[in-house]
Amino acid sequence: MTESISQSITLPSEEKPKRMAIIASAGTLDAAYTPVILASTAAAMDMEVAIFFTFYGLNLIHKKKSKKLKVSPIANPAAPMPVPNIIGMIPGMTGMATWMMNRWMKKANVIKFLELRDVCLESGVRMIGCQMTMDVMGIKEEELIDGCELGGAASFLEFAKDADITLFM
Template sequence: MNGDIMTESIPQSAPAPIVSEEKPKRMAIIASAGTLDAAYPPVILASTAAAMDMEVAIFFTFYGLNLIHKKKSKKLKVSPIANPAAPMPVPNIVGMIPGMTGMATWMMNRWMGKANVAKFIELRDICLESGVRMIGCQMTMDVMGVKAEDLIEGCELGGAASFLEFAKDADITLFM
């Protein structure tokens, strides 16, 4: 009797096979540094991943928040202090002289320009145009006194849980 009922409740025809759209690959990046040299890798990889049809989110935390700060992201710098790989490697005591950070930054920008590397802002714009989610860390904003209107258009605000919700299904996860 029970068997009959169960048999009846099972649909006679098998459900149509689900045409599975392959799930897009996903990349999650944490950008935690705010210097000119550290600004490039997140936007280079994010824009390229978007061009490769991946879903991308970048979580900007601590100094990384500068990369989506309207004003600060326009004047990112690279320091020669404690940075033997700097464009202009100098002893730390020389790097401390006023103007040395400006000079190292100028040199790096010049080298990047000579090698025809796109500007950071240009790459960041391409990220936004191609659907890369940019999440500003709310806690960092509170710590550093950054307001939502200080950040560029198109970014979201969130915390650790917002990032993890996206990153839990990521194929690639990078901390930069």
């Protein structure tokens, strides 16, 4: 009896938290939601979370670009406004698809991407910008939002090797 009580008291602190590692490689508005929804929820479920932003995924932690993420109607039959690619090429169609997606999300009471990203940062989700991609794309550290770190493949793998969940997005 005494043992089971002491066990139940010490268990939460002794038990290693579950860990989730995400690679976010896409920089469009539709692709932006998945990593921040899962990361914020995992943090609420007491998991340790890190998101590694690489290639176009860097847009999601870019101060300016993350404020104007877009959805492309081209080569995207599931777009809010599915149109043939030849129509999708017309100027303004990307803006239209983005506007429609934002309207969808608002109608369904989905919180904005930027707010979810803030929740992630507040709840201790580690945001790691891929240093190599930044060099390739000419992105400077000060162009990224506050609260993120920089690292390379080894930084991600060091965290991910002990992860219970690893996702590539």
